[in-house]
Amino acid sequence: MAGLYAALNLAPRSVTIISPKPLGFDASSAWAQGGVAAAMDEHDTPEAHANDTVMAGDGIVDADIATFVTSAAKEHVLELADVGTPFDRLGNGDFLMSKEAAHSFARVVRVKGDQAGAAIMRTLVKEVLNTPSITVMQGVTALDLIVKNNEMCGVVLANGENDPFVIQAKAYLMAAGGAGSLFMKTTNPPTVRGLALGMAARAGAEIADAEFVQFHPTAMDLELDPAPLATEALRGEGAILINKDGIQFMQNIHKDAELAPRDIVARAIFREHQSGNKPALDTRSAIGANIINQFPSVSEACLKSGIDPVRQPIPVIPAAHYHMGGVATDIKGKSSIKGLWISGEASSTGLHGANRLASNGLLEALVYAATASNGIIQAIENNEYKIFDKNLPVPKVGFNLIDEKVILELRKAMSNWVGVIRTGEDIAKALRFIKKLDLEHGGKSTNFDNMLAAATLIAAAAYLRKESRGGHYRKDFPNKNDNFQKRSKMNLVDALVLRNSL
Ligand SMILES: Cc1cc2nc3c(=O)[nH]c(=O)nc-3n(C[C@H](O)[C@H](O)[C@H](O)COP(=O)(O)OP(=O)(O)OC[C@H]3O[C@@H](n4cnc5c(N)ncnc54)[C@H](O)[C@@H]3O)c2cc1C
Numbered sequence: 381m382a383g384l385y386a387a388l389n390l391a392p393r394s395v396t397i398i399s400p401k402p403l404g405f406d407a408s409s410a411w412a413q414g415g416v417a418a419a420m421d422e423h424d425t426p427e428a429h430a431n432d433t434v435m436a437g438d439g440i441v442d443a444d445i446a447t448f449v450t451s452a453a454k455e456h457v458l459e460l461a462d463v464g465t466p467f468d469r470l471g472n473g474d475f476l477m478s479k480e481a482a483h484s485f486a487r488v489v490r491v492k493g494d495q496a497g498a499a500i501m502r503t504l505v506k507e508v509l510n511t512p513s514i515t516v517m518q519g520v521t522a523l524d525l526i527v528k529n530n531e532m533c534g535v536v537l538a539n540g541e542n543d544p545f546v547i548q549a550k551a552y553l554m555a556a557g558g559a560g561s562l563f564m565k566t567t568n569p570p571t572v573r574g575l576a577l578g579m580a581a582r583a584g585a586e587i588a589d590a591e592f593v594q595f596h597p598t599a600m601d602l603e604l605d606p607a608p609l610a611t612e613a614l615r616g617e618g619a620i621l622i623n624k625d626g627i628q629f630m631q632n633i634h635k636d637a638e639l640a641p642r643d644i645v646a647r648a649i650f651r652e653h654q655s656g657n658k659p660a661l662d663t664r665s666a667i668g669a670n671i672i673n674q675f676p677s678v679s680e681a682c683l684k685s686g687i688d689p690v691r692q693p694i695p696v697i698p699a700a701h702y703h704m705g706g707v708a709t710d711i712k713g714k715s716s717i718k719g720l721w722i723s724g725e726a727s728s729t730g731l732h733g734a735n736r737l738a739s740n741g742l743l744e745a746l747v748y749a750a751t752a753s754n755g756i757i758q759a760i761e762n763n764e765y766k767i768f769d770k771n772l773p774v775p776k777v778g779f780n781l782i783d784e785k786v787i788l789e790l791r792k793a794m795s796n797w798v799g800v801i802r803t804g805e806d807i808a809k810a811l812r813f814i815k816k817l818d819l820e821h822g823g824k825s826t827n828f829d830n831m832l833a834a835a836t837l838i839a840a841a842a843y844l845r846k847e848s849r850g851g852h853y854r855k856d857f858p859n860k861n862d863n864f865q866k867r868s869k870m871n872l873v874d875a876l877v878l879r880n881s882l
Pocket of ligand 1: 381408409410412520522555571702723738740742745
């Protein structure tokens with residue numbers, strides 16, 4: 381969504397989009413179920429939305445960024461509606477909004493219950509394909525950034541058939557998503573596995589808040605990879621969490637019970653799961669047969685796996701869902717590498733802090749796609765950047781396919797040792813294991829090198845944060861510590877030094 385929205389904002393300037401799959405496939409954006417958070421109601425305000433964002437982020441949200449993003453939210457929802465997104469409406473034409481966890485107001489605009497991401501992406505893909513200034517290269521993956529003296533000179537691309545090739549431009553926007561599929565249990569598409577993070581880090585970019593991964597509490601536990609999501613809106617509609625004995629376990633844990641912040645619900649479900657209590661989401665009395673029409677994606681995934689959501693509770697398990705960390709950007713969406721902008725989940729702008737407020741992910745992707753592309757327009761008009769000379773220091777890339785079994789080993793290590801509940805000892809195990817994989821397989825596949833770099837950064841930052849905050853929970857340091865009340869910043873060199881020291 382970030383990439384497409386930015387390309388449209390840049391029109392009529394010439395833009396090339398690189399996409400490994402046909403546009404809209406295997407992007408988290410197309411899978412988003414809840415919607416976009418925005419203070420659309422006349423009784424709601426961007427200030428209240430910013431305040432909820434700061435509270436959810438558990439002490440380390442950049443309040444200026446929260447104010448900036450929430451103030452821009454309405455404008456971008458209206459823009460999406462203008463280009464044809466069929467948001468759910470009330471009889472009087474106002475937006476129908478869901479209330480999601482940790483929001484003080486019903487402020488999430490949605491489409492047919494759980495279809496927001498798919499509907500917005502369909503709308504944007506259509507617009508992009510109808511915009512003559514945009515060229516789309518489908519079936520192409522970015523492998524490596526070419527950087528000289530900390531300035532972008534080009535990107536190495538591969539299409540799996542021919543030799544890797546280089547593309548150059550006056551400015552580069554990376555919008556290649558988060559890192560969920562670096563973990564074994566995830567709700568993210570398989571291509572969303574830290575490639576942007578790893579690529580930028582290998583090129584020297586500063587990384588922020590890498591330790592903060594949000595585990596969605598209610599992925600469906602149906603032995604599917606990726607795990608389908610039982611959207612939070614179900615709990616917003618009154619669905620309850622029960623264990624195998626039918627006991628509603630959230631009431632004893634948090635005053636907001638099922639609508640407590642995601643990390644608290646995720647840990648409660650994880651513990652029930654570890655104790656063999658088979659946690660499940662029970663939608664029967666709150667939603668009943670309406671689940672079929674109101675939440676078609678959820679119903680379809682259940683029915684495919686032999687669960688009838690009208691009559692049976694849905695088995696759930698926490699799964700890696702959203703990366704609050706990413707490539708560090710300034711307020712304009714620029715990375716520490718000259719000429720490289722980052723938008724969407726690949727970035728770490730400071731909006732989410734230690735924990736993302738529900739439905740702020742798509743919002744950030746939209747606001748920062750617009751902000752970054754405006755920055756690019758300004759930079760190009762001011763002749764700040766040129767297309768780099770032809771004597772490029774082209775890196776040697778490996779484009780062998782890595783055995784999926786090796787990737788699975790990495791993902792298992794991340795889920796087992798850097799997952800919902802962490803300890804220093806486990807994280808050290810993960811870092812030693814990532815090093816072993818690097819020694820055995822590093823340099824053969826640049827894609828895998830990017831994954832290893834991303835995994836190293838997430839684990840190293842998790843090792844160093846000796847406290848529990850937001851999505852990062854350390855069993856050996858279960859409390860918050862004021863000395864850590866700041867965002868983390870790291871580069872790959874420092875993370876590798878730590879990895880080698882363990
Ligand atoms: C199941 C699910 C439900 C969600 N629900 C919500 C919700 O209701 N509201 C909300 O706000 N957020 C939600 N989120 C989070 C939100 O969808 C994401 O944060 C957001 O879509 C990220 O957008 P993006 O444009 O940054 O990345 P994506 O939409 O993930 O797009 C990244 C693109 O980059 C491509 N790519 C990856 N690597 C490379 C490479 N090396 N070279 C070239 N291209 C590459 C990918 O194929 C993909 O097309 C949800 C996420 C999931 C997984």
